[in-house]
Amino acid sequence: xxxxxxxxxxxxxxxxxxxxxxNLSIAEGTVHAIIGPNGAGKSTLLNVLVxxxxxxxxxxxxxxxxxxGRAPHEINQMGISRVFQTPEIFGxxxxxxxxxxxxxxxxxxxxxxxxxxxxxxxxxxVEMAEQMLGDVHMLEKRKMQASALSxxxxxxxxxxxxxxxxxxxxxxxxxxxxxxxxDTNNTIDLLKEIKATRPITMAIIEHDMHVVxxxxxxxxxxxQGTPLVEDIPAKIKGHPKVMEAYLGTAEV
Amino acid sequence: MFGLTKKDTLLLxxxxxxxxxxxxxxxxxxxxxAMAQFNAGYPxxxxxxxxxxxxxxxxxxxxxLTGYLSFGHAAFLGVGSYSAVWxxxxxxxxxxxxxxxxxxxxxxxxxxxxxxxxxxSGIYFSILTLAFAQMSFNLAYSVLTPITNGETGLQxxxxxxxxxxxxxxxxxxxxxxxxxxxxxxxxxEMHVGSWLFxxxxxxxxxxxxxxxxxxxxxxxxxxxxxxxxxxxxSNQNRLRYTGLNTKPYTLAxxxxxxxxxxxxxxLLACMDPLAGAERMQWTASGEVVLMTILGGAGTLLGxxxxxxxxxxxxxxxxxxxxxxxxxxxxxxxxxLEDAMVFLVHPFIGKGWSLTLGITFMLVVIFLPGGLIExxxxxxxxxxxRTAKPAPDSAPSxxxxx
Amino acid sequence: MDAILLQVLNGLDKGSAYALIAxxxxxxxxxxxxxxxxxxxxxxLGAFCAVTLQKIxxxxxxxxxxxxxxxxxxxxxxxxxxxVSWFGEAAGNGIIAWSVPLxxxxxxxxxxxxxxxxxxxxxxxxxxRPHADQILVTFGLAIVLQEIIKYFFGANPIPxxxxxxxxxxxxxxxxxxxxxxxxxxxxxxxxYFAFSAVIIGCVFAFLQFTTFGMVVRAGMAxxxxxxxxxxxxxxxxxxxxxxxxxxxxxxxxMYAPINSPNYHMGMDFLVLSFVVVVVGGMGSxxxxxxxxxxLGILESFASMNEIKSILPGIDQxxxxxxxxxxxxxxxxxxxxxxxxxxD
Numbered sequence: 003x004x005x006x007x008x009x010x011x012x013x014x015x016x017x018x019x020x021x022x023x024x025n026l027s028i029a030e031g032t033v034h035a036i037i038g039p040n041g042a043g044k045s046t047l048l049n050v051l052v053x054x055x056x057x058x059x060x061x062x063x064x065x066x067x068x069x070x071g072r073a074p075h076e077i078n079q080m081g082i083s084r085v086f087q088t089p090e091i092f093g094x095x096x097x098x099x100x101x102x103x104x105x106x107x108x109x110x111x112x113x114x115x116x117x118x119x120x121x122x123x124x125x126x127x128v129e130m131a132e133q134m135l136g137d138v139h140m141l142e143k144r145k146m147q148a149s150a151l152s153x154x155x156x157x158x159x160x161x162x163x164x165x166x167x168x169x170x171x172x173x174x175x176x177x178x179x180x181x182x183x184x185d186t187n188n189t190i191d192l193l194k195e196i197k198a199t200r201p202i203t204m205a206i207i208e209h210d211m212h213v214v215x216x217x218x219x220x221x222x223x224x225x226q227g228t229p230l231v232e233d234i235p236a237k238i239k240g241h242p243k244v245m246e247a248y249l250g251t252a253e254v
Numbered sequence: 255m256f257g258l259t260k261k262d263t264l265l266l267x268x269x270x271x272x273x274x275x276x277x278x279x280x281x282x283x284x285x286x287x288a289m290a291q292f293n294a295g296y297p298x299x300x301x302x303x304x305x306x307x308x309x310x311x312x313x314x315x316x317x318x319l320t321g322y323l324s325f326g327h328a329a330f331l332g333v334g335s336y337s338a339v340w341x342x343x344x345x346x347x348x349x350x351x352x353x354x355x356x357x358x359x360x361x362x363x364x365x366x367x368x369x370x371x372x373x374x375s376g377i378y379f380s381i382l383t384l385a386f387a388q389m390s391f392n393l394a395y396s397v398l399t400p401i402t403n404g405e406t407g408l409q410x411x412x413x414x415x416x417x418x419x420x421x422x423x424x425x426x427x428x429x430x431x432x433x434x435x436x437x438x439x440x441x442x443e444m445h446v447g448s449w450l451f452x453x454x455x456x457x458x459x460x461x462x463x464x465x466x467x468x469x470x471x472x473x474x475x476x477x478x479x480x481x482x483x484x485x486x487x488s489n490q491n492r493l494r495y496t497g498l499n500t501k502p503y504t505l506a507x508x509x510x511x512x513x514x515x516x517x518x519x520x521l522l523a524c525m526d527p528l529a530g531a532e533r534m535q536w537t538a539s540g541e542v543v544l545m546t547i548l549g550g551a552g553t554l555l556g557x558x559x560x561x562x563x564x565x566x567x568x569x570x571x572x573x574x575x576x577x578x579x580x581x582x583x584x585x586x587x588x589x590l591e592d593a594m595v596f597l598v599h600p601f602i603g604k605g606w607s608l609t610l611g612i613t614f615m616l617v618v619i620f621l622p623g624g625l626i627e628x629x630x631x632x633x634x635x636x637x638x639r640t641a642k643p644a645p646d647s648a649p650s651x652x653x654x655x
Numbered sequence: 656m657d658a659i660l661l662q663v664l665n666g667l668d669k670g671s672a673y674a675l676i677a678x679x680x681x682x683x684x685x686x687x688x689x690x691x692x693x694x695x696x697x698x699x700l701g702a703f704c705a706v707t708l709q710k711i712x713x714x715x716x717x718x719x720x721x722x723x724x725x726x727x728x729x730x731x732x733x734x735x736x737x738x739v740s741w742f743g744e745a746a747g748n749g750i751i752a753w754s755v756p757l758x759x760x761x762x763x764x765x766x767x768x769x770x771x772x773x774x775x776x777x778x779x780x781x782x783x784r785p786h787a788d789q790i791l792v793t794f795g796l797a798i799v800l801q802e803i804i805k806y807f808f809g810a811n812p813i814p815x816x817x818x819x820x821x822x823x824x825x826x827x828x829x830x831x832x833x834x835x836x837x838x839x840x841x842x843x844x845x846x847y848f849a850f851s852a853v854i855i856g857c858v859f860a861f862l863q864f865t866t867f868g869m870v871v872r873a874g875m876a877x878x879x880x881x882x883x884x885x886x887x888x889x890x891x892x893x894x895x896x897x898x899x900x901x902x903x904x905x906x907x908x909m910y911a912p913i914n915s916p917n918y919h920m921g922m923d924f925l926v927l928s929f930v931v932v933v934v935g936g937m938g939s940x941x942x943x944x945x946x947x948x949x950l951g952i953l954e955s956f957a958s959m960n961e962i963k964s965i966l967p968g969i970d971q972x973x974x975x976x977x978x979x980x981x982x983x984x985x986x987x988x989x990x991x992x993x994x995x996x997x998d
Binding site for chain 1: 257258473482491493495496499502
């Protein structure tokens, strides 16, 4: 039994079978990548994982509890944090506040009417957030407005916002999509650093092979809505089935 | 002090001094002088300054922080007034029970409307709140006449029971609103030379409550709760995926701002025990939107400034007529004088709404941050002139004062 | 049966006005993505086009008529409109009597010009600003427009009669085989309904059968793509705005005989029209028309005495009530499309 268990999940959109009978298990402490060509069902699977889509059949269990049909905030409170394709941050707020919000969310739960406390007096929270910003090398930018950050810094900030919650599972949805090579490498280094310093499970949905092979400990290849192969990176490289899925077969 | 930072405490103290000294500050011109028409230091107007200031502070807690634009806040002002007048009719002329009831009723009413309206966001939310307010307005005029007294408006009469008070005074008149005997309408007049300063009990009650409301709003702005509300405005999606349930946050903000509106409505009734349905009309909701935007939405001081600005100029502009204009421009040659009067005429007197509409449009177009932003820009201009031109420092996101 | 028919008929004229305003709102919203709170003011300006034309046509000169004396024995001053003196008694008075229909010819260019000016001068700069800003600035504009009208025309309603041929009522029921005197219907209301139907038909035909209309429809479906195709959107936006203003304007012109125009009529209609748009589904033209008529008729049913005795006050709130129920159960309205104004 893994941290996240996907069992017999199928999802149809009209006549299109987006996912058919997907079985996947992500073990605790691993970096698990889910790759596949366009239209393989990666985003559908992700949307199922975060409760946005309810599959026709099957179950998704996280840490012994079903995630199906839950609201985003409930899923997060279960211990799943999510990094988006384009960084989702609070643009109008300062960098420090961006990290403070997840700190409060973790301490106080989905809602608390803390209208008579003062943010700056919550030293424990502020310290925690500043520590985190230090970890991602952004402490000196803590007073900046988040929307003024560079794209790479926004990505860092978003990671910090997720990590400060100490999630059991970090979901990364194409974290390097649309990035320049240098930014991609920076993100890879950051993720490696994170992985080295704390025990965390990561699920990366990605189609940049460079990213996948430099990070993942286990890879699942998805094609036409079903997992094709699951193995360690070394064995995925050059696997005939994977080549076939990505390049198509010459003879049909 | 009071759990505020140094800067905020200073702001609160300055505002407190200004409101307490308002009878002096707003009457800078000797009565009888030509400039006396610009005085604003009489009870009726000063009461309106602080009451509408309170209304706008509350509206700003919703719109300024969460970005939800309600076009129906006048409904809460209206129910506040009605509840207060009913308290005067049934219980006593003491303002305390009236104020308490108006806040409670407004809270319940806004809880109901907020619960439904907040299921949608953006323009849909605006239209839902507008629909609710118009519905309340129409009902107050028609079926609810037994409660609201329809077009005439709800008034206190000699036949009201007033269980804890008297139906009529010994002299046979209608009793007046009071705070444990201190009549709201009583005014102490102070003559200093040719100056006249008026200190009105009702104004000071409203001013104290406004300061309390202002203090609470500072606390909310600086609290984690306020931070969450600003996050709602900035990115709801991220907030949800950060494990926070946005609905109770927005609903709480909606109810709090509804309570401010109810309090303002209650106070209006305390100053003048009369409540009419027109207080709930959507133009009244529009007015609080104008005040907040004009002053600066999302800032602490902006709404108060906006309310004061609009109420002051409404009063001044309505009083100016052509004769006064001719006096102003009398230094000009005759033809030019008439031309100037002709040009200015549409904007004064009954034309105040026109002036307000144009000012408001200009603010939305050129100064989305309102008067506060205008002040900051001017401040920056001065600093740049005195100091050497320095590169712009990194933008900071602490909400403007 | 006849009672129901009567209410349907009674609802038609208000429904027509709602439908026409909502149509314009939807056109602007769907193509330009702007929420126009000044659209009611355009309707009001249209009605005042009728008033203005009536005033222009009745500009008179005074002649002293020595043959007739007033009650004090002085010679009587007779006012004669210039139009009468130019075109002769019969034709001149005819022109004055028909000022409302004539005002359509006057209103169309005026309203298109106002629409162009509004779009070029103001709305254009708000395409990229948040919807809240658009609401606020057009709200301000609506106040300004109605105050200008109030300045020139005063605060009181100005009676603007329909041509004599269409004043009065006729027995509509007899035509349909009901008893006489059961369904009495004013002529002008029928004219208004027919007129709206024609205008709505023209707008739909324009969108359906012209290249311009095709681009507009494509733009409503997917604005970005059409922009990418290199089609000059800007010019078309301006024209669309002018068109929507003209539709609101002629709706106002023809409504003048039903309710004497006053400066705040636009705001009164605007609030309801927004509700209509929301009920119909933001961005759906057929939805706007359908919801307009539906709500107009519902409103008239709710004001039946039989219904009011069961549910007192229902006539005052029915539209809002329906809007709230629709918004909560069918968030996209009756015919709304996915992804319009959803965040």
